[in-house]
Amino acid sequence: MKITLRxxxxxxxxxxxxxxxxxxxxxxxxxxxxxxxVEKNSSIFENNLRQGMIITSINxxxxxxxxxxxxxxxxxxxxxxxxxxxxxxxxxxxGIFEPNFRNQVLVSERSIINIKTGLDIQGGSRALIAAKDHxxxxxxxxxxxxxxxxxxxxxxxxxLSIRKASDMSGNNYMMIEIAGSSPKDLxxxxxxxxxxxxxxxxxxxFVGGVDIAHVERTGQSAGIIGCSAVSTGESCQFTFPIxxxxxxxxxxxxxxxxxxxxxxxxxxLSEKLDLYVDGVLMxxxxxxxxxxxxxxTQISIQGAGTGATRQDAITDAQANMKNLQTILITGxxxxxxxxxxxxxxxxxxxxxxxxxxxxxxxxxxxxxSLIILARYRKIxxxxxxxxxxxxxxxxxxxxxxxxxxxxxxxxxxGIIATIGTGVDSQIVILDESRFKIASLxxxxxxxxxxxxxxxxxxxxxxxxxxGALSIFGIGAAGAxxxxxxxxxTLIGISAGVFITRPAFAxxxxxxxxx
Amino acid sequence: xxxxxxxxxxxKRGLNETFNKHYKLILIIPIILLLSSIxxxxxxxxxxxxxxxxxxxxxxGTTITVFSNVSLAELENALSDKIPNMEVRYLSDSSxxxxxxVIMTSQKPEEVIPxxxxxxxxxxxxxxxxxxxxxxxxxxxxxxxxxxxVLIAFFWMAAVVFVIFAKKWRLKFxxxxxxxxxxxxxGKMFFSFEIxxxxxxxxxxxxxxxFLYIKYSMPSFAVMFCAFADxxxxxxxxxxxxxxxxxxxxxxxxxxxxxSVDTDILLTTRILTRKENSINxxxxxAFKTGMTMTLTAISALAVALIFVRPFGTxxxxxxxxxxxxxxxxxxxxxxxxxxLLKWFIESKxxxxxxxxx
Numbered sequence: 001m002k003i004t005l006r007x008x009x010x011x012x013x014x015x016x017x018x019x020x021x022x023x024x025x026x027x028x029x030x031x032x033x034x035x036x037x038v039e040k041n042s043s044i045f046e047n048n049l050r051q052g053m054i055i056t057s058i059n060x061x062x063x064x065x066x067x068x069x070x071x072x073x074x075x076x077x078x079x080x081x082x083x084x085x086x087x088x089x090x091x092x093x094x095g096i097f098e099p100n101f102r103n104q105v106l107v108s109e110r111s112i113i114n115i116k117t118g119l120d121i122q123g124g125s126r127a128l129i130a131a132k133d134h135x136x137x138x139x140x141x142x143x144x145x146x147x148x149x150x151x152x153x154x155x156x157x158x159x160l161s162i163r164k165a166s167d168m169s170g171n172n173y174m175m176i177e178i179a180g181s182s183p184k185d186l187x188x189x190x191x192x193x194x195x196x197x198x199x200x201x202x203x204x205x206f207v208g209g210v211d212i213a214h215v216e217r218t219g220q221s222a223g224i225i226g227c228s229a230v231s232t233g234e235s236c237q238f239t240f241p242i243x244x245x246x247x248x249x250x251x252x253x254x255x256x257x258x259x260x261x262x263x264x265x266x267x268x269l270s271e272k273l274d275l276y277v278d279g280v281l282m283x284x285x286x287x288x289x290x291x292x293x294x295x296x297t298q299i300s301i302q303g304a305g306t307g308a309t310r311q312d313a314i315t316d317a318q319a320n321m322k323n324l325q326t327i328l329i330t331g332x333x334x335x336x337x338x339x340x341x342x343x344x345x346x347x348x349x350x351x352x353x354x355x356x357x358x359x360x361x362x363x364x365x366x367x368x369s370l371i372i373l374a375r376y377r378k379i380x381x382x383x384x385x386x387x388x389x390x391x392x393x394x395x396x397x398x399x400x401x402x403x404x405x406x407x408x409x410x411x412x413x414g415i416i417a418t419i420g421t422g423v424d425s426q427i428v429i430l431d432e433s434r435f436k437i438a439s440l441x442x443x444x445x446x447x448x449x450x451x452x453x454x455x456x457x458x459x460x461x462x463x464x465x466x467g468a469l470s471i472f473g474i475g476a477a478g479a480x481x482x483x484x485x486x487x488x489t490l491i492g493i494s495a496g497v498f499i500t501r502p503a504f505a506x507x508x509x510x511x512x513x514x
Numbered sequence: 515x516x517x518x519x520x521x522x523x524x525x526k527r528g529l530n531e532t533f534n535k536h537y538k539l540i541l542i543i544p545i546i547l548l549l550s551s552i553x554x555x556x557x558x559x560x561x562x563x564x565x566x567x568x569x570x571x572x573x574x575g576t577t578i579t580v581f582s583n584v585s586l587a588e589l590e591n592a593l594s595d596k597i598p599n600m601e602v603r604y605l606s607d608s609s610x611x612x613x614x615x616v617i618m619t620s621q622k623p624e625e626v627i628p629x630x631x632x633x634x635x636x637x638x639x640x641x642x643x644x645x646x647x648x649x650x651x652x653x654x655x656x657x658x659x660x661x662x663x664v665l666i667a668f669f670w671m672a673a674v675v676f677v678i679f680a681k682k683w684r685l686k687f688x689x690x691x692x693x694x695x696x697x698x699x700x701g702k703m704f705f706s707f708e709i710x711x712x713x714x715x716x717x718x719x720x721x722x723x724x725f726l727y728i729k730y731s732m733p734s735f736a737v738m739f740c741a742f743a744d745x746x747x748x749x750x751x752x753x754x755x756x757x758x759x760x761x762x763x764x765x766x767x768x769x770x771x772x773x774s775v776d777t778d779i780l781l782t783t784r785i786l787t788r789k790e791n792s793i794n795x796x797x798x799x800a801f802k803t804g805m806t807m808t809l810t811a812i813s814a815l816a817v818a819l820i821f822v823r824p825f826g827t828x829x830x831x832x833x834x835x836x837x838x839x840x841x842x843x844x845x846x847x848x849x850x851x852x853x854l855l856k857w858f859i860e861s862k863x864x865x866x867x868x869x870x871x
Binding site: 171361421431 | 579581623640641642643644645646647648649651652655656659660663666667668670671673674675678697701761762765766768769771772773775776779780783787799802803806807809810811813814815816817818819820821822824825827828829832
């Protein structure tokens with residue numbers, strides 16, 4: 001068979017697609033598990049383990065799979081601290097670590113396939129956030145996204161995507177997607193307005209964000225200071241120091257100078273320093289008489305966490321501390337937020353589902369080839385059709401890998417739709433080429449005309465769904481929740497019409513001429 | 515050289531003549547189907563005040579999937595008075611064992627989860643459950659937007675067919691302009707006007723478009739009409755079997771437009787560009803090609819559905835809707851569109867002869 005220009009284009013693009021689908025570096029050098037998350041308040045973080053690093057071995061045990069990684073960490077099963085010698089692809093970290101190392105570091109296996117699946121398949125959380133009783137403007141949305149990004153960063157979560165979304169009625173949303181498991185307090189972290197106020201009586205002394213120069217987050221003076229039994233279980237106190245800005249410190253001095261000492265307890269002022277988070281009283285601190293009228297920048301913030309057991313109480317206190325530190329650093333939003341859509345999908349479904357999709361695809365192809373074989377009774381033609389459909393699939397996946405598109409369920413539906421119309425188009429080419437009346441060239445031209453017309457109708461009917469026309473108010477449907485479907489189908493049918501189907505036509509032309 | 519005759523075989527002569535004499539009567543079948551579908555949908559609308567049963571992603575509410583094999587009846591008994599508007603169903607794994615329970619309610623997750631945790635006796639985490647929540651205002655606007663998007667897709671699809679098959683450039687530009695304006699009207703203005711005014715403007719647009727197509731490109735109108743009939747008949751069946759439609763289900767209607775138009779375009783092109791073959795011969799050839807196309811699509815979807823169904827994902831609904839639609843597409847392409855085209859071509863030829871005489 002002579003390889004025509006159209007076939008060469010197809011072959012080259014197929015090679016490019018395969019190169020982008022498979023990660024050859026992982027395939028050949030590909031050892032280790034990749035770090036997805038490192039908790040900021042942890043000793044392993046201070047030892048410079050960072051997200052994105054690749055752990056190749058722990059204490060001499062190779063960690064190429066999650067199972068190997070977990071078994072290497074099973075030394076912590078005795079609940080005591082151990083020495084770890086962690087090798088990453090670039091560095092070595094040696095230190096003594098506590099058993100909760102396993103919660104402070106999250107890893108995942110490196111995949112040789114570069115295709116990412118969507119949250120609805122691999123599991124994860126997605127939230128669509130709007131302002132409560134307030135229409136977010138574009139610039140407010142930008143600010144909100146920047147602030148949220150900062151909050152997540154401070155919190156230690158960086159492997160997430162935050163983007164703008166809007167609907168036809170002009171409502172703006174912030175869409176947050178976190179693949180895999182996410183911290184428990186995520187909802188709280190996103191939603192809280194984060195208004196932190198320190199008040200003496202009714203006077204505000206300082207607020208989070210602007211008045212805070214520095215927040216001490218780790219080290220000796222920040223952490224749990226003690227636990228005690230309460231009626232519901234255990235309660236643990238935490239503390240951490242913050243530094244006020246010069247201005248806030250002066251304000252503090254002015255206000256305290258006017259407050260008399262307490263009559264019952266002359267060591268302290270008569271007013272306590274009340275700490276409010278989003279308008280809720282979190283703690284009240286006694287102010288020592290030494291501080292009266294003094295310009296002091298150092299303030300110690302305290303709070304508590306509770307739980308059924310001591311361990312739960314410690315975890316809760318640590319989480320509260322981290323949360324509080326985060327809002328102290330990042331400041332507050334000028335409006336309240338609400339979650340308008342929240343999905344947390346279990347990753348359990350995903351693994352078996354991907355397998356089922358593969359099997360379904362395989363048998364669907366078999367069914368189609370049987371019909372084609374029954375109709376044309378030519379192995380060669382059936383094979384050409386299969387090869388073409390398969391190349392369409394590879395081109396779509398390759399492109400998805402290249403632009404790092406997350407394949408979610410609607411995208412998979414889109415791929416199936418594309419393959420379906422692809423087979424349809426090839427049948428048109430086959431049948432046109434079998435007519436005797438006009439010249440072969442003319443007949444193929446007619447087939448491509450039919451195919452192009454079908455393509456053009458599909459194209460215009462999909463464009464509104466992509467949100468590309470949202471400036472005309474046309475279909476930014478559901479804040480882009482079905483964009484995946486539209487985009488994959490558009491990519492697929494375009495690749496089909498301009499690349500695979502012309503090549504297929506050339507193949508059939510040669511078969512007919514033979 | 516191989517013998518290439520398959521597509522140009524002609525049906526028996528007697529059949530041919532009967533067909534030529536009475537073919538217009540065939541239209542009775544799709545017309546009865548279409549009218550009864552419209553009647554049923556109108557009845558459905560009067561009962562439910564909506565064109566479809568919407569699922570929670572389009573009405574607002576929470577869907578929680580828990581990995582558990584407790585009995586549904588027991589769960590319903592225990593919780594129906596604690597969780598308002600609760601609906602439950604189960605999903606099974608590929609070997610047919612029930613392993614997940616789906617609980618749907620109009621409440622918010624934080625209102626339902628404690629009750630469920632209490633009942634199941636464990637904390638719901640990402641490892642044993644999935645939670646999907648959609649607020650009611652978002653789902654309402656999502657639903658409206660999807661409806662508008664399908665409407666626009668439908669008319670733009672028809673516009674492309676008109677642009678390709680109509681003769682004069684002036685008319686093509688006119689069709690594009692009207693459809694762009696129509697799109698902008700639907701997108702930007704439809705929901706901001708009084709609903710009566712919006713509906714009147716909508717009808718004026720549709721009337722203008724239909725008039726343009728019927729007057730200047732009857733085949734384009736036939737394609738549009740068939741896609742319309744596909745959607746309406748499918749919608750009627752979907753309502754009849756009580757399917758609850760999710761956002762992706764509405765998109766399936768959009769996919770349906772694409773599949774349905776494929777065979778119509780094939781048929782139209784074959785007949786309009788026909789040279790010495792008789793219309794019937796072309797129809798028969800196109801029928802063979804088109805049926806192969808539709809049958810491959812139906813069998814691929816049906817086979818895939820067998821493997822995907824146990825997972826209870828939204829793909830099930832999409833495939834179901836497309837399968838129903840493909841079935842009606844066979845009727846609408848090979849009965850409705852074929853007869854309309856043949857009628858149009860014959861009356862045009864007759865007219866041309868009369869002009870010549």
